[in-house]
Amino acid sequence: MSFSIRFLGTSAARPTVERAVSAVAVVREGETLLFDCGEGTQRQMMRYGISFGLDDIFITHTHGDHILGLTGLLSTLSLQGRTEPLRLWGPRGSAKVLRQCISLGSERIAFPVNVTEIEAGAVLQRKDYEIATFPVDHRIRALGYRIAEHDRLGRFNPELAREMGIPEGPLWGRLHRGETVTLPDGRSVGPDAFVGGARRGRKIVLTGDTRPCEATVAAAFDADLLIHEATFTSDEADRARETGHSTAAEAAAVAKASGARRLVLTHLSARYSRDWGPLEAEARAVFPGTSIARDGMEIVLPLTDEPAIADQLPDDDAS
Numbered sequence: 330m331s332f333s334i335r336f337l338g339t340s341a342a343r344p345t346v347e348r349a350v351s352a353v354a355v356v357r358e359g360e361t362l363l364f365d366c367g368e369g370t371q372r373q374m375m376r377y378g379i380s381f382g383l384d385d386i387f388i389t390h391t392h393g394d395h396i397l398g399l400t401g402l403l404s405t406l407s408l409q410g411r412t413e414p415l416r417l418w419g420p421r422g423s424a425k426v427l428r429q430c431i432s433l434g435s436e437r438i439a440f441p442v443n444v445t446e447i448e449a450g451a452v453l454q455r456k457d458y459e460i461a462t463f464p465v466d467h468r469i470r471a472l473g474y475r476i477a478e479h480d481r482l483g484r485f486n487p488e489l490a491r492e493m494g495i496p497e498g499p500l501w502g503r504l505h506r507g508e509t510v511t512l513p514d515g516r517s518v519g520p521d522a523f524v525g526g527a528r529r530g531r532k533i534v535l536t537g538d539t540r541p542c543e544a545t546v547a548a549a550f551d552a553d554l555l556i557h558e559a560t561f562t563s564d565e566a567d568r569a570r571e572t573g574h575s576t577a578a579e580a581a582a583v584a585k586a587s588g589a590r591r592l593v594l595t596h597l598s599a600r601y602s603r604d605w606g607p608l609e610a611e612a613r614a615v616f617p618g619t620s621i622a623r624d625g626m627e628i629v630l631p632l633t634d635e636p637a638i639a640d641q642l643p644d645d646d647a648s
Contacts (some may be wrong), residue, residue, distance in 0.1 A: 389537025
């Protein structure tokens with residue numbers, strides 16, 4: 330089961346020669362989810378092989394470097410003959426601005442764009458996974474997103490099933506799904522002896538723009554990957570506080586507190602566009618499993634046989 334993340338834009342506020350502004354594509358089992366859509370995102374999608382056949386765009390907040398690519402992307406989809414509806418999601422109070430982005434190219438948009446405001450703490454259930462929102466701490470109302478697969482069934486023990494005389498086929502499938510079955514010889518057999526414990530699904534967390542906050546720590550508990558903004562190094566800590574952003578060390582502290590397995594820093598100030606070494610060194614001093622996102626970088630998350638554990642998102646809201 331494939332699950333990958335492609336960074337389309339990793340610069341803060343404005344693009345540079347090396348970096349476009351905010352956009353991340355998550356591709357799972359052929360389904361593409363786009364998170365933020367800074368200017369030029371459509372070109373980045375073409376450049377890095379991300380399908381235009383997406384159904385959902387999730388916006389963290391409505392600052393321009395996260396939404397100004399919507400008009401061009403939607404116009405391109407329309408010019409390519411798209412007729413299927415597209416879902417556009419954003420935090421409470423974002424619908425007016427998002428519809429303005431759509432209306433700039435209204436004469437060319439030939440398909441429905443359904444804009445939905447989503448509250449912090451909401452959970453969107455999909456077939457084998459969920460998308461949950463959590464409040465982050467920025468200058469305007471903003472959301473982080475957690476994409477978490479449902480726990481997978483434990484491994485089935487075929488050798489034991491054969492030893493017990495259970496015919497291979499549908500009965501094995503029913504046992505694997507947790508059902509008790511009746512064998513042709515009349516025996517009733519339950520699944521406990523044949524199926525191991527549930528295996529945890531993969532999980533990633535994207536913060537968008539934010540100060541370090543407890544809601545992110547909770548959301549990223551035991552995550553395979555935390556994608557956290559790191560606009561500045563610590564010598565610009567005052568600037569980070571003033572603008573509602575995080576330093577690399579602060580983002581690393583969030584990752585450490587959450588128990589995340591890996592941290593990738595993005596939304597870098599243009600001053601670090603080419604030389605991100607200071608950001609990386611500062612973060613790794615706190616959380617060694619840190620790397621810096623670059624435009625076009627892909628991360629593939631492998632399946633795991635680790636046991637499932639319970640986790641919970643906070644249900645509070647934030648402005």
